[in-house]
Amino acid sequence: MTKSIGPNPGHAATYYAASARDKRVRPKLDGQHTADICIIGAGFTGISAALELSEKGYAVIVLEADRIGFGASGRNGGQIVNGYSRDLETIAKRYGQDKADRLGEMSLEGGRIIRERVAKYGIECDLVDGGFFAAFTDKQVKEMADVRAHWMKHGHDGLEMVSKSEVAKYAKTDRYVGGMIDRHGGHIHPLDLVLGEAAAAESLGAKIFENSKVVHLDTGPQPFVCTEGGIVRAKHILVCGNAYMAGIAPKVTEKMMPVSSQVMATEVLDPKLIEELLPANYCVEDANYVLDYYRRTADNRLLYGGGIGYGGQDPKNLTGVIRPNMLKTFPQLKDVKIDYAWSGNFALTLTRIPHMGKLSDTVYFSHGDSGHGVTTTHLLGKILGEAVHGQMSRFDVWSSLQAYPFPGGRMFRVPFTALGAWYYGMRDRLGV
Secondary structure, three states, X not given: OOOOOOOOOOOOOOHHHHHOOOOOOOOOOOEEEEEEXXXXXXXXXXXXXXXXXXXXXXXXXXXXXXXXXXXHHHOOOOEEOOOOOOOHHHHHHHHOHHHHHHHHHHOOHHHHHHHHHHHHHOOOOOOEEEEEEEEOOHHHHHHHHHHHHHHHOOOOOOEEEEOHHHHHHOOOOOOXXXXXXXXXXXXXXXXXXXXXXXHHHHHOOOEEEOOOOEEEEEOOOOOEEEEOOEEEEEEEEEEOOHHHOXXXXXXXXXXOEEEEEEEEEEOOOOXXXXXXXXXXXXXXEEOOOOOOEEEEOOOOOEEEEEXXXXXXXXXXXXXXXXXXXXXXXXXXXXOOOEEEEEEEEEEEOOOOOOEEEEEEOOEEEEEOOOOOHHHHHHHHHHHHHHHHOOOOHHHHHHHOOOOOOOOOHHHHHHHHHHHHHHHHHHHHHHOO
8 A cells, every 4th residue: 555645534633644554434333233342442552452352253343433543543753662661670669570570571572563463464654673762961871771781681682772972873963972772672654553453453354433432331241332323232342542531431541641742743854864864764762751752754754752741731832842852953954844743642640550450340441551652552452352362361460550540630630740740850951
């Protein structure tokens, strides 16, 4: 399927939506349906679970309020970042070494799932290997070295430290004093990835309905969901709406907060210029608490993201937030036009660890990947599929990790969290 730039109704006005290879609109749910499994949400988690279950022979229906990949799955930075939003040492201190070891065993699996599915189903999503973590200070370099040593204990053999003199191999900028590369990292066109996985699930019999917002969820022994146009009865229901499911499952949403991140894409750049800026074609993210992330696209744009909006609030001027940081990194781009600028919400938990569990014996959920969703959603979607199939061991590990509501309730969770981010951001700026 060829790539072309053009309208994609129902999606936010992103570079990904405009350049998606598959712009087909799936039908809206109408009437009564039955399935083995009904999945709420057609992002990475829901589609990952749908594909896992379809491969096992289950009859699967997926309900999406908007379009496949409408939320964070189709708007993110497109970076394959291994691990979780909290390092394994923190996880060990909080939940015990045994839990950290189990999560460590799974920490590279999300990236492997992506690569295996891309190869198996021939998904065209501009997959490129390699990621670079950039350090502003010697303190951050030391922290990266400590993380590398700890990850190596869990079998992560793709991490290599980068000296200041080597930074230019990965990013042609004088902002960084060193960093670390992850050869098991990489980047993709995320909307093309989730669309390709959706098409793979459909090829195995799954049915996906778009523009089918769930208005009622029954979690009883014979669960069902209602949309404005229809009803689905199933043996199990998987709730995978993440940051875009307000009102569906309050017991889940009270333990997460939607957070927006902003992204922009430049005009198509001269190939020599983009190759000079990012010679290895690795994706890059820095080590600050509120970090910047960027990469090359397949058509030679620079895609640059950063900024944060707690509670899912967007700044009035998206490029005004991101462009100054881009120019600090690459002042060569001062006259470059920005073709696209957008934001999208991801779900943040108080612990920064994904929240997985059951609402009843027949209804499971997963959400709150806290900024590390591209790989983690693929892992947890697969684990949801395993659990429905009766393989509970990995699900039980994740569901045992205690989640908490944000302090201050819905009214004060945003200012409390923003205050914490300001504190850590100030530490980054002071280099302490």
